[in-house]
Amino acid sequence: MNQETKQKSVVFALLIATFLTAIEGTIVSTAMPKIVEDLGGSELYTWVISVYLLAIVISTPVFGKLADLFGRKIMFTIGVSIFLAGSMLSGLSQSMEQLVLFRLIQGIGAGALTTLPFTIIGDVFTFEMRAKMQGWMSSVWGIAGIAGPLAGGFIVDTVSWHWIFYMNLPFGIVSLFLLWTSLKENIEKKKRKIDYSGIFTFAVSITAFLYALTLLKEQNHVTGGILTLLIVAAVGISLFLWIESRVEEPMLPLSLFKIRFITISTIAGFLLGFILVAITFYIPLWVQGVTGLNATLSGVTMLPMSITWPLAAVLSGKLMAKTSIGRITVMGISVIAAGCLGLVLFNENTIVPLMMIVTAMIGFGFGLSLTAFTVAVQSSVEWKVRGAAMGTFNLMRNLGQSIGIAVSGLWLSDQLSGHVLEESLHTVFMILVVLALCAIVTAGMLLGEKGGQLSLN
Template sequence: MAVTTPVVKSSHRPLILTACMLSMFMAAVEVTIVATAMPTIIGDLGGFSLLGWVFAVYLLTQAITVPIYGRLADLYGCRKMFFIGTTLFLIGSVLCGFAPSLAWMIAFRALQGLGAGAITPIATTLIANVYGPQERAKAQGYLSSVWGVSAIVGPLMGAFIVSHFPWAVVFWVNVPIGLVAMAILVKYLPPDGQRKQHKLDLAGTGYLTLSVAALLLALLQAEVLGYWALALIVLAVVSGYLLIRQERKTPEPLFPLALWESKVIIAGNIGGLIIGATMMGISAFLPTYVQGVLGGTPLEAGTTLALMSIGWPLASMLSSRLMQATSYRATAVLGGVLLLGGSVALLFLSPDSGLWVARLAAFSIGAGMGLANTTFIVSVQNNAEPAIRGIATASTLFTRMLGSAIGTAVLGATLNLNLQYRLPQVNDPVQQLMEKATRNAMESHHLAALTESVAASLHWVFMVSAIISVLAVAAGLLIPAGDRPQTEPQRES
């Protein structure tokens, strides 16, 4: 399938990179900025019982559409699909600000997610299309660093906005950012090259949507759904089987066969899955340890987690030089080793340890994320033919999202099972330790026993996270030795 890549002047490339970074920031910051504003929004709109769906529906629709947009970009052009996705996202953002109830906000958040599913994979693919193999690693390092920056900026922006403006501004702040990004790309990104007529695999798209939706709903809402979650998992497995059968017989599959013939692309997808799952071990549970076990303040928990967000962009920008000086495999393995080292460091936490252990572990994990994530994306893009670069990129990002959901479910179940085993008669022991008034009212021996049991339970979470991070090293070793950005990788036939 012949696809011509638009030629971009070198002077315009930094502007295109800036536009892609702005659009990525807009989508990445959305979860954290809204989380900070939700208490204010709930106070105004009510509907506390629906709170979880405000986040779940955004992540759900985004995850489902990421691979679909990736394939649409290959078939119909990145430029066109980027503008469609960004427009949907901005319309959803405007409507969220006008939501009269939380139920309506959930509907508008679903629309936001439908647009966000295009922004991340297509922005990443656009950079691969306008930069050559040697420059691509550095550009993707800048793009990847947006995730770390957004994790720090999002909560600060949310807190500032709700303190000085109506909560609707939390959503409307996206509009000028998105319009500036679109204006730059309209002016400086050439039209998509000529393409043959194609048909999207609608049956495969339907099976994919059903399978992913069922799996993510089961993982994200397991506590609410109870045994119904098992029925959803069965539905996800059956739909996945039908998807595989459909992909084998359709002339233009949603996931082209070339994706599964390349060791580099397979390694990138496995790496994305592992990175997503490992990340949840620190993002969701390290702040709990700092506040619940160490007795730290929310500020201390936040600054500890922020070190992961600082390590990520620093390592992402360094990854370009490492890839060129060594290889994809060496850089990805180093990232996996840092992930493993940070996860193992968490096992040395104790109720008497200082914050420096937690902060060192957070920085190490963030640096590992930055190295491994950027390396997997760049190696996949350099290995993929232009005709399938969109879906190759999207598949790596999709598996990372899927890994985050799986990691949250597995690690959350690990914590709950341990707490039920150690503290069967105690209702919500973590919450008791997190609430300062309740904690201060406890007798010293009861507080010590509760703290020790919660610490031991969280250590099992960190243990499982460390085991998962070993697989990140293994994923890096799957990349063929010797491939690096300076040379064209050897594609397998």
């Protein structure tokens, strides 16, 4: 990396881009009732969010690999431009069908904003500084988690829902300008080969798989259509892996999985993604459906998680200079497991302060573990494959969340209140304990691996 890079400006650009991605989910969810009231098409309500997440899952590893081929700056610029175009078009939508299509475009761009900031941090900073930067990035997610619902409600009530999309434009432009003028990279000029066949088979396979999960969540049993989609996904993934093992510049280099840190981090990332999405969805449901409190208090219950996560991320960075990554991740996931065990002990009389203690523990555990895993992936590869490595790690986290919400939904009762709901959520929480224990075992394979072994320029 060229020494002319202005690190502070690069960090500021990445923080802005990360904030746009982080706030998008919560701010749109808050505005959806008003959007449906204006545009109609309530049957497409969930697709406004689902199609955005689908696009992110597909485009994340694609942008990661293309950044290795053509450079971070150009792919970041393309990604942000697509995201802003999708934002503008979403704000101009005159029907729910249009909004779904434009959210797809926005999600494709968001894939770059989801993974490239972490890749660039790996390029610009040394091992010791990468963890500190992850703490800052986590802080942005925490702030967005708090500010998103408040900002969404304020904009919808005082201006118009259109502006939750328009507001992205000035921030995105500032981020682009800062990164373009501050990040210097030397890209070797030679003809690049894009893995079109791999990208196409991956997109078809993942779309079929996630659509099958969406239908499974809605219907709660396997139908002929769902089975067909799962077969298409399985055949497609098999074909994708065959293609990746043979092309010159694979979208997903299978050689990455020969690296111990990456293999273990992606497996653990998948499990933690599953746990995270279940906690995010089902604790508020418990507060409202079992305890019988209002939506505001369900938000208050989740608030400590947004605070302890970034604090633990900063602590994780400091610990990395003193102890092994394996020890930090095992410690963090053990705290998550203890928090999940606390969820199992919830009952209808559990008071909000006790629930807040549990969510604080869970947020702290995620801050410790995911920060360490992210830095491990960043630091275990050289520049030319770092984009693909981070894309793969983020892909597995996203898949864990997508699969988690669908699979855990199979145990959720149709009755969303009372003792029936309480029993079904206890079952889900016990599954989370088991998954956390599996993640501890997985992370334990890194015990003894020193962070210093990963220091790369």
